Amino acid sequence: MTQENIRVRIAPSPTGDPHVGTAYIGLINFLYARQRGGKFVLRIEDTDRTRFVSTSEDMIFDALKWLGLSWDEGPDVGGPFGPYRQSERTEIYREHAEILLANGTAYRCFCTPEELEASRKAQMAAKQPPKYAGTCRNLSPETIADHLAAGKPFTVRMKVPDGSTTFRDELRGEITFDHTNVDDQVLMKSDGFPTYHLANVVDDHLMQITDVIRAEEWISSTPKHVLLYDFFGWQKPRFWHMPLLRNQDKSKISKRKNPVSLVYYRQAGFLPDAVLNFLGLMGGGMPQEQFAAEKFSLEEMIQHFDVKNISLGGPVFDLTKLKWLNGEYLRALSAEGFYEALRSTILSDTYLKEIAALTQTRIETLGQFGNLTHFFFTDEVSPAPEVFLPKKRTIEETLAFVAEQITALEGCDWTTSGIEAALKQLGEAQSWSVKENFMLMRAIVTGSTMSPPLMESMVIFGKARTLDRVRRFLDAQKKAASQKK
RNA sequence: GGCGCCAUGGUGUAAUUGGUUAACACGUCGCCCUCUCAAGGCGAAGAGUUCGGGUUCGAUCCCCGAUGGCGCUACCA
Numbered sequence: 099m100t101q102e103n104i105r106v107r108i109a110p111s112p113t114g115d116p117h118v119g120t121a122y123i124g125l126i127n128f129l130y131a132r133q134r135g136g137k138f139v140l141r142i143e144d145t146d147r148t149r150f151v152s153t154s155e156d157m158i159f160d161a162l163k164w165l166g167l168s169w170d171e172g173p174d175v176g177g178p179f180g181p182y183r184q185s186e187r188t189e190i191y192r193e194h195a196e197i198l199l200a201n202g203t204a205y206r207c208f209c210t211p212e213e214l215e216a217s218r219k220a221q222m223a224a225k226q227p228p229k230y231a232g233t234c235r236n237l238s239p240e241t242i243a244d245h246l247a248a249g250k251p252f253t254v255r256m257k258v259p260d261g262s263t264t265f266r267d268e269l270r271g272e273i274t275f276d277h278t279n280v281d282d283q284v285l286m287k288s289d290g291f292p293t294y295h296l297a298n299v300v301d302d303h304l305m306q307i308t309d310v311i312r313a314e315e316w317i318s319s320t321p322k323h324v325l326l327y328d329f330f331g332w333q334k335p336r337f338w339h340m341p342l343l344r345n346q347d348k349s350k351i352s353k354r355k356n357p358v359s360l361v362y363y364r365q366a367g368f369l370p371d372a373v374l375n376f377l378g379l380m381g382g383g384m385p386q387e388q389f390a391a392e393k394f395s396l397e398e399m400i401q402h403f404d405v406k407n408i409s410l411g412g413p414v415f416d417l418t419k420l421k422w423l424n425g426e427y428l429r430a431l432s433a434e435g436f437y438e439a440l441r442s443t444i445l446s447d448t449y450l451k452e453i454a455a456l457t458q459t460r461i462e463t464l465g466q467f468g469n470l471t472h473f474f475f476t477d478e479v480s481p482a483p484e485v486f487l488p489k490k491r492t493i494e495e496t497l498a499f500v501a502e503q504i505t506a507l508e509g510c511d512w513t514t515s516g517i518e519a520a521l522k523q524l525g526e527a528q529s530w531s532v533k534e535n536f537m538l539m540r541a542i543v544t545g546s547t548m549s550p551p552l553m554e555s556m557v558i559f560g561k562a563r564t565l566d567r568v569r570r571f572l573d574a575q576k577k578a579a580s581q582k583k
Numbered sequence: 584g585g586c587g588c589c590a591u592g593g594u595g596u597a598a599u600u601g602g603u604u605a606a607c608a609c610g611u612c613g614c615c616c617u618c619u620c621a622a623g624g625c626g627a628a629g630a631g632u633u634c635g636g637g638u639u640c641g642a643u644c645c646c647c648g649a650u651g652g653c654g655c656u657a658c659c660a
Contacts, residue, residue: 111660146659211658218657227585228656253658270588279586279656287658294660318587318655341589341653348652379595379608386597392608409596412653416594419609429622 104136106309108169109143109298112154115359115562116161118415119313119343119351122377125399126340126408127311128167132400139305140172142183143298145291161360165370166396171305179305184297191292194300194330195254195285203329204285206252207234208245230255230282254286256295256326263321268309268338269408275321283322295319299326302335311338311405314412315350338405341381344412351415354569362562366477367444371395372424378403380413393426444475452558456550470550474559478570479545486541488534493579496538499530500572503539504565512561514553542571 106127110120131138140162144150159174171177181187198204207230209217218228235257237245245252258281264274285296292300302310317339327334345355352358357366363373374396378384383403384394394402431439443449457470473479487496502524510520525535540552543564549555556564 109660113660143660149659207658209658214658222584225584251658255658267588273587275586281656284658289658291658293658298660313654314588315654315660339588344653346594350653376595382596384596386607390597390607392595410589411591412589413596414594416609419595422609425622 102308103306104131104134104309105139105305105307106131106136106311107139107141107302107305107307109141109301110158111143111146111149112151112158113146113149114151114154115361116154116158118358118360118363118377120158121161121165121167121360121373122343122380123311123313123340124162124165124167125374125377126338126383126405128169129399129403130309130311130405131170133403136308137170138168139177139179139307140169140182141301141305142173142185143294144183144185145294145297147289147291157361161364164360164364165374167374184292184301187297187301188290188292190304191286191297191300192290195292195296198256198285198329199254201329202257204254204256205235205237206242206245207255207282207284208237208250208252209233227279232282235282251288253284253288255282256285256322256329258282258322258325263324265320265324265334265337267317267320268336269406269410270339273317273320275318277321280321280325283319295322295326299323299330303327303330303332307335309336309338311340314339314342340408341410341412343380344414346414346416348412348414350412353565355573356415356417357562357566359562359566361560362566365443365560365563366566368420368424369427369439372420372427374399375427376420376423379419380415381408381410383407393423449474449558453550456554456558460550473544473546473549474555478567479543480574481541481545481571485545485547486538488538491534493575497572497575497579499528499535500538500542500568500575502528503535504568504572507561507565507568512557514557517553517556539568542568 108120108124108127110116128138130136142155142158144155155173162169169175171179171182173180173182176182184191195204199206213233214230217231221228234255258277260277262274262276263280264272266272283295284293286292301307320337320339324334343351345351347355349355357363360373364370375392375394378394378399379392383405384392384399385402385404385407388402389398428436428439441447453471453474454467457467460470461467483493487493491499503521506520506524507517510516521535521539522532524530525532536552537547539556540549541547543549543552543556543559559567
């Protein structure tokens with residue numbers, strides 16, 4: 099038996115803050131590679147230009163480095179199978195789409211988004227499963243030539259044959275999908291970018307990935323991928339689908355119900371070792387006899403973790419337990435180490451300097467520094483209704499407005515002007531005065547009606563932490579409101 | 584709705600892969616320590632393994648069904 103060169107990858111999309119789910123899947127892949135002397139590849143899947151966030155890629159790099167999950171090949175370090183950014187590989191996908199077009203396993207589709215939407219609606223109304231109607235499946239060469247000559251935009255779809263696809267999931271065994279449930283997936287969008295399905299298969303093959311370890315949500319599209327490998331005549335990798343991290347209510351983990359940004363965990367003062375340890379607890383994987391206390395390092399995970407032991411129920415990401423674990427790591431630090439941890443995060447010079455600048459004209463003795471800035475250093479503030487509720491507003495409309503504020507903040511540039519513009523625009527649309535609008539936000543973020551400049555404070559406090567604070571406020575108030583009823 | 588995946592205390596996991604009083608960790612509660620609060624120590628409550636059928640001398644574990652949860656169902660990943 100020849101020694102197989104194990105190669106695995108994680109493929110995050112730069113669509114926002116780096117996600118705990120990425121860290122989780124990253125950890126599993128990292129361990130898998132390290133345990134087998136394989137390579138761990140980082141690939142950026144930036145094929146969706148509509149959701150692209152320019153700052154995202156660097157945040158992903160930083161977050162993974164912070165955790166200590168280093169990659170052997172990637173956009174920043176290069177490697178023999180680059181480029182590792184899909185937006186730089188469009189030519190490759192185009193060529194491969196041509197191959198499929200030529201061998202008859204794919205076809206051009208000239209349907210417009212509007213037509214597709216209408217068709218989908220009709221199917222839904224008729225209680226039919228929404229599926230591509232196949233309008234362009236068998237166009238004559240002449241029609242295609244005409245459309246092309248007319249410059250009509252088109253997509254490339256895969257031509258799913260009759261039958262069924264069975265593949266092996268390393269954790270679950272064989273899974274079969276009847277092709278009546280596999281749609282003629284778009285492979286190339288009309289903007290010339292590939293969809294995930296094409297890019298993922300092409301890259302995994304070209305990058306010689308041996309094991310695709312990804313989240314469970316991909317199971318239903320795996321038949322499409324398997325079909326594509328067959329269309330190309332390529333050898334398939336092994337598939338491992340990891341359970342999805344969950345909110346308390348068991349739904350797929352989401353920012354609405356849980357902090358999911360790694361930036362948040364970092365800024366809120368979690369230690370990377372604790373986060374990694376906690377992630378390693380999700381789904382099991384570590385032998386319990388040897389680690390009954392459930393505390394272990396990355397090195398110990400490399401030594402003892404076994405992907406095959408992952409249990410398939412979706413684990414609830416329990417912040418309470420993460421905090422306990424983090425506390426354990428904090429206590430294990432030397433006094434000096436603990437102080438250093440503080441100084442490099444929540445009491446860093448840069449953080450302190452930025453905060454100090456806001457207070458100089460607002461205090462009369464240095465001893466008052468804390469009075470004005472405590473909210474920068476606490477995990478939560480809980481303003482009473484007298485503080486946050488505008489005089490002429492009901493609690494219901496206020497909370498509804500806060501929900502809107504969250505949405506506005508999520509989408510804005512995290513600068514003073516960006517925040518101000520987003521909030522003002524929302525206020526105007528909803529007929530909230532600037533004063534009501536900003537005072538409410540001030541109360542939620544600082545816990546008080548008196549504070550340093552709001553926008554500056556929010557910028558310094560950080561997007562991830564600010565949003566978490568506002569979301570938690572909303573959540574708590576909603577609960578309080580519903581209990582009253 | 585269709586298709587798929589999953590199912591052990593409130594939460595995360597164990598149970599020589601058919602034989603245990605179902606174990607450990609978090610959380611909760613109580614006691615001790617203590618100027619307070621944590622930490623730490625000790626202890627307790629909490630699941631008869633979603634339910635119903637099978638197979639078996641015997642099922643947490645194997646099979647079938649039901650129920651429930653989750654995911655997918657885009658020119659998003």
